[in-house]
Amino acid sequence: MATEAGHPRRIPASIWALGFVSLLMDVSSELIHSLLPVFMASALGLSALSIGLIEGAAEATALIVKVFSGALSDYWGKRKPLAVLGYGLGALSKPLFALAGGAGLVVAARLIDRVGKGIRGAPRDALVADIAPAELRGAAFGLRQALDTVGAFLGPLLAMVLMLLWANDFRAVFWVAVIPAFLSVALLAFGVQEPERKAAAKRSNPVRLDNLRRLRTPFWWVVGIGAAYTLARFSEAFLLLRALQTGLPIAYTPMVLIAMNGVYALSAYPFGKLSDRLNHTTLLAWGMVVLIGADAALAWGGHWSLIWLGILLWGLHLGLTQGLLARMVADTAPADLRGTAYGLFNIVSGIAMLAASVLAGLLWDRLGAAFTFIAGGSFSALALAVTLVHARHPARP
Numbered sequence: 001m002a003t004e005a006g007h008p009r010r011i012p013a014s015i016w017a018l019g020f021v022s023l024l025m026d027v028s029s030e031l032i033h034s035l036l037p038v039f040m041a042s043a044l045g046l047s048a049l050s051i052g053l054i055e056g057a058a059e060a061t062a063l064i065v066k067v068f069s070g071a072l073s074d075y076w077g078k079r080k081p082l083a084v085l086g087y088g089l090g091a092l093s094k095p096l097f098a099l100a101g102g103a104g105l106v107v108a109a110r111l112i113d114r115v116g117k118g119i120r121g122a123p124r125d126a127l128v129a130d131i132a133p134a135e136l137r138g139a140a141f142g143l144r145q146a147l148d149t150v151g152a153f154l155g156p157l158l159a160m161v162l163m164l165l166w167a168n169d170f171r172a173v174f175w176v177a178v179i180p181a182f183l184s185v186a187l188l189a190f191g192v193q194e195p196e197r198k199a200a201a202k203r204s205n206p207v208r209l210d211n212l213r214r215l216r217t218p219f220w221w222v223v224g225i226g227a228a229y230t231l232a233r234f235s236e237a238f239l240l241l242r243a244l245q246t247g248l249p250i251a252y253t254p255m256v257l258i259a260m261n262g263v264y265a266l267s268a269y270p271f272g273k274l275s276d277r278l279n280h281t282t283l284l285a286w287g288m289v290v291l292i293g294a295d296a297a298l299a300w301g302g303h304w305s306l307i308w309l310g311i312l313l314w315g316l317h318l319g320l321t322q323g324l325l326a327r328m329v330a331d332t333a334p335a336d337l338r339g340t341a342y343g344l345f346n347i348v349s350g351i352a353m354l355a356a357s358v359l360a361g362l363l364w365d366r367l368g369a370a371f372t373f374i375a376g377g378s379f380s381a382l383a384l385a386v387t388l389v390h391a392r393h394p395a396r397p
Contacts, residue, residue, distance in 0.1 A: 014131050015140045017191040018124065019147030024184035025090055026151030027158065029113065030261070031177040032097050034156035034254035035163070036106070037237040039170050042250060044103050048241060052361020054107055055235040056354040058114040062346075065118025070126065070343030074336060079123040079130065080194040086120025087188055089113070091181035098174035122342035129330040129338050130195055135276070138327045142272015145323040149265035151180075156254030156261070163251040215341060219332035221390065223345050225284065226325050227352040228386055232291060232379035234356040234372075236260065239298075239311055242369055246304045259308065260315035267319025275324045281387060287320035288384035295377030299370045310373075 040046045040054070069086065073079045089112060096109035125141075132140035155177075162173045236257065243256045275283060290313050297310030325345075333341030356379075363372045 011136055011140055011143060012131050012133075014192045014194075015128060015143060016147075017187060018128060019144045021087065021184050021188045021192070022124075022144060022148035023151035023154075024180040024187065025087060026148050027155040028094060028177040028179075028181035028184065029090070030152045030155030030257060031159045031180075032094065032155075032174055034159045034240070034257045035170055035173065036097075036110070037240045038244065038250055038253050040103070040106065041241065041244075043170065044106070046103065047361075048238075048364040049358070049361035051237055051241075052235065052357045052359075052364070054110065055237045056357025056361075058110045059235060059350065059353045059357070061111055062114035062117040062121065062350070065115055068343065069119045070122030070339035070341070070346075073123040073126060073339035078194065079127040079339065080188070080192060082123040083120045083127065084185065084188055086116045086118070086123070087181075087185045089116030089119065091178070091185050092116075094174070094178045094181045097177070098171045100171075118346075122339050122346060125326055125329075125342045126338040127192075127194065128326075130335075137330060138276035138323070139269070139273045141323040141327045141330075142269040142275070145272065145326070146265050146269040149261050149268055149318075152261040153258055153265050156257035160252060160254040160258070163254070168251055214334055214337060215344070216332070219329070219341060222325065222328045222332055223348050225383070225387060225390070226345055227348045228379070228383040229284075229288070229321060229325070230349040230352040231356045232288070232376055232383050233314075233317070234360040234376060235353070236314075237357075238360055238364065238369075238372060239314065241364070242298055242301075242373075243307060243311070245369060246307050248304075256311055260311050260318075263312050263315030264318045267316055268323050271320050272323040272327070275327055280324060280328055281390060283320060283324055285384060285387045287317050287324075288380050288387060290320060291317040292377050292380045292384070295373045295380060299373035299377065 037051055037055070040051050041048075046054075069082050073082050076082075093109050093113035093116065096105055096112070100106045100109060128140055128144055129137065158176070159173055162176060163169075166172050239260065240253050240256050243253060244250075248255070271283065294310045294313035294317060297306045297313065301307040301310060326342075329341050329345050330338060356376075359375065360372045363375055
């Protein structure tokens with residue numbers, strides 16, 4: 001696959017542009033999402049189970065849609081137009097949050113936003129893999145993830161400032177989110193150059209059985225371990241609700257995502273770069289050890305300091321694992337099936353995310369917050385065991 005001209009050790013300019021596209025959209029999305037669980041619980045009176053179901057369904061929708069957009073990008077031979085469509089839908093959903101007068105329009109806006117995320121996700125990740133030189137692939141994914149997470153840090157920070165300035169006016173804050181969303185679409189449309197792909201002699205359906213057989217055992221192991229990790233890590237909405245239990249004022253709840261994403265942003269690129277040199281399974285195992293520590297702190301945190309320790313460890317876990325898993329999908333899938341591979345990876349992870357968030361909400365309502373995080377820690381320990389077994393008996397093609 002062609003890459004941009006330039007020094008072989010330099011990350012191409014289009015990777016940087018894709019990172020800033022993600023940054024702007026995450027500023028917009030997290031400006032809203034850092035307040036949305038609190039808005040649903042306080043203003044709309046929804047239960048933890050209802051919030052878990054909405055959040056799980058929204059995130060699962062995004063992940064499941066990726067399988068179709070990824071396969072289409074492989075068949076079409078183009079990634080960027082689908083990415084533009086996905087980011088465009090995300091931008092168009094933002095005014096709906098501000099206009100919502102009840103739970104119905106909030107849910108509709110959340111689902112439209114996540115459909116957009118689903119459409120853009122797999123083509124964008126495949127585009128990163130197409131553009132980046134193979135020897136810099138881990139660094140490229142880490143850089144894009146780091147810039148994405150900077151946006152996820154700035155969005156909640158802006159939300160907190162505006163909530164304080166505007167006396168907890170949720171809808172006024174939601175209107176501000178429209179601006180970076182449309183800037184993101186413009187930057188993608190005009191600032192990212194897709195590399196030329198060799199025209200195939202004959203296009204075939206990438207989800208045909210003979211094509212899927214080309215995805216070997218190592219790829220399916222990455223899919224399985226990614227699902228196990230997602231099952232152990234439910235929606236971050238529950239971190240916000242846990243912080244509220246410590247007496248954190250509503251206007252300051254975005255601080256949870258500021259702290260989590262600050263650690264995530266600082267760690268994603270270094271760990272992505274490290275994955276170009278170190279064993280991937282070892283890094284994944286450390287990621288689960290960190291998540292177990294986060295769940296333990298959040299489960300037994302009777303003091304605010306333990307809650308914040310758990311939140312920071314949660315962000316470190318994301319920095320260790322998310323860019324690495326994306327890189328592992330690229331490494332184990334054929335170049336012409338990368339979009340499909342990301343789609344399959346995400347549809348399985350989407351089902352796991354829905355199950356995890358619903359279970360987390362159910363445990364929260366029935367048994368209390370501590371049991372939610374105890375269950376998360378148990379799933380994390382199980383995922384760690386599977387990772388260590390694989391390290392001793394690695395999958396073969």
